[in-house]
Amino acid sequence: MSLSKPNASVATLTKNRTKNVCPFSGLCATCVDGCAGLCEVGKSAYRGKEVLYPQPFGKNTSASEKDYPIDLSHFNIMGRASGAWGVKADSDEAIFPAVDVSTEIGGTAKIKMKVPIIIAGMGSTEIARIHWEGLAAGAAITGSVIVIGENVCGMDPKVEIRNGRVVRSPELERRVKVFRDWYDGYGTVAVQANVEDTRLGVLEYAIEKLGVDAVEIKWGQGAKDIGGEVKLNSLESALQLKERGYVVLPDPTDPAVQEAFRKGVFREFERHSRIGMVDEEAFLERVDRLRKLGARYVFLKTGAYRPVDLARAVRLSSLARLDLLTVDGAGGGTGMSPWRMMNEWGIPTVYIISLLRQYLDCLSERGDFIPSVAVAGGFSLEDHLFKGFALGAPYVKAIGMARAPLTAVMVGNKIGRDAAAGKLSSEHSKYGDTIEQIFITSSELKARFQNDFDKLPTGAIGLYTYFDRLMQGLRQLMCGARKFALNYIDRNDIAALTREASEVSGIPYIMDLNKEQVEQILEF
Structure with missing residues (x-):
């Protein structure tokens, strides 16, 4: 096959x-x-x-079509007929609405989250920019964490740069402000930096001028093993970004290239980021500097690189006592990663979570510091969340998601536009002709925000409604497993459906599950 x-x-x-x-x-x-x-x-x-590259750029998100030998569907969630963890083993108390799906991440200081989801780096892609209000406001009202991704300052047409450093970025200011406008004490907004961001001093600007207290160092992502890329549809933008230090192809300073662009031979330039070069000493110094500047939380995001690089990320996260390590499996993406690369490189999600758990076990056995961990790579529904927590137990504290939340926001925004124009589709109009009728959570949000409800971006309502579904579904699965808080989920709560899945993950094969207990019961 x-x-x-x-x-x-x-x-x-x-x-x-x-x-x-x-x-x-x-x-x-x-x-x-x-x-x-x-x-x-x-x-x-x-x-x-x-x-x-996937097309059309700026109007879609893409993820791998490759059918990996082992994925999350190769595991089933195991229920129980007795007992309860986190509540009294009583049928009147052990009900699924009683399940606690909140979590917290961080080292000394903690970030409390109502839902265990981190919306991973939404950077300079056009689709993230267009839908930012829905993403950030939705993250704030759901009590989740959202990360402002790479290159936002560098791509900001109104950014002010002096002596090679950012002194003002209206776009980064906007992104931080949207989250804060709806923030109610749970989750946070973090700012991420790649090579170009580091050279421009983006994290320093975010900490010192915008008061951001969470920052993320980016090594990579699951979608590709090169730096980020976007398309530019004007010569002016291409020249501007080349001047700011980006790799721009074809070279916009070449007169022949300029003439070809004007003639319509090609219509878009490519802007590429550089790949990072990890050095242990420099990394530890960077983390220390960020904390001295005022960063309360320092995260690391790494991609689906080979096992030795995952081990390096785990070790340095421990040495630096980071507040969060996010590990992203191969196959997904929200931007325009090269299509074949997205399909054919890296360690897929189940495999990389399995390796990650082994490496964290090594730290645990030595008594080393273990950072909060998030895993990402194609998660979209509640069973995925449960399996992610179980595969990485007891270390995983949150699940990283990007494409699925963005999908919810895009749909919410479309409903808002169509309702305002009086052009609702038949799929939406069958529920009514107003925002309040179409979104099932509207009465709850209206009671919570009252007069401010009408100010909520409909994309944010879409994200809230989607997360609300995920959390109810997750509570139901957890209740069936008799686990009434996330920290009780363990690796025995799932079973591998094939021997190969068991070998890769260390999760028991379903036919071998509970063998000792079964024998004890039957030998009465």
């Missing part, structure tokens, strides 16, 4: 001409002279490097 789906994808707006496709190359079984070039190979003959 082929795990990959090469050469044609809705992500790259390509397709095969024939129904029968060669499973390993992805080429049509019969490639004929005269075809217009519908597949990735054919389209690459006339659009070249453009076909590396």
